[in-house]
Amino acid sequence: MTKLIIQIPCLNEAEDLPNTLAALPRRIEGIDTIEILVIDDGSTDNTAQVARMWGVHHVVRHRTNRGLAAAFQSGVDAALRAGADIIVNTDADGQYAGEDIETIVRPVLEGRADIVIGDRGVGDNAHFGPVKRLLQRLGSAIVQRLANVHVSDAVSGFRAISREAAQRLNITTEFSYTTDMLIQAGRKRFAILSVPIRTNATLRPSRLFKSIPRFIVNTGITMARAYTTYNPLRAFVGFGLVIAFFGVVPVLRFLWFWVNGGGDGHIQSLVIGGVLLMLGALVAVFGVLADLMATNRKLIESSLTRLRHIEARLPQTAEPEEPVIANQRKGAA
Incomplete structure (x- = not known):
């Protein structure tokens, strides 16, 4: 199963969620059970109530807004506890086409990939402006270099994850999980694939960041932190060698003057x-x-991975405590 x-x-x-839920597939060849999980990250509207009204199987609630990365990790943890073999993450604003879930799930289902990233075609996507296209391509190129993986749309949130990969991933950033996850996955040598997907136009601005400069700064910090976390020796030794190189230059300058009898004035x-x-x-x-x-x-x-394996075998007898409250509904479509 x-x-x-x-x-x-x-x-x-609450306003956009019904359309997103309606577009999700209910049947996929090779999948026996499809369930939907909504993570309400401290919403001030009735997002959770709308999710339950639409028959969502699982609702995870944060009492306060903790950010996209925390919401993603809470969802993954809840999905693993619910026995997910494959986890798909998608946005609530309808940017990603629900029909393409089968496209990104297929490589995981066939055992060809641990993680599949939906490629929005950032270079020529009609829904992206020229500045956003440039930034997306530049950011993806940097992430590819840092993670040593070939992913043409590194910040795409539309992705499928195998159970094994999900059990070994631990998102620590507070901004966005996308780049942190890829650098971590590359370091752990997961099989990662990109597949082309379709996108829909979104009329509202992103709730993840308030401005492009702020997004650039936060993403840069996230990438630097993730790379340093998983490649500390290379990062610190490389930086140390750069500093030492700049130190050699004045020392050689002093030695030059000293050999020529003028060292006293260049201490x-x-x-x-x-x-x-x-x-x-x-x-x-x-x-x-x-x-x-x-x-x-x-x-x-x-x-932690072994603990998650053990938790998966235990019966679900109680709901998680704050900051995550889970409510499961059975028998929903």
């Missing part, structure tokens, strides 16, 4: 160079320590 759970993070989506070059060399070495040592901590984190993540 293969169960697919489609999760939809929501923030004040400041020796001091500056020595400080930079020591700083570079110190940063490199931090890299070694961070790499040892990363090894410890891998052991913790391995224990």
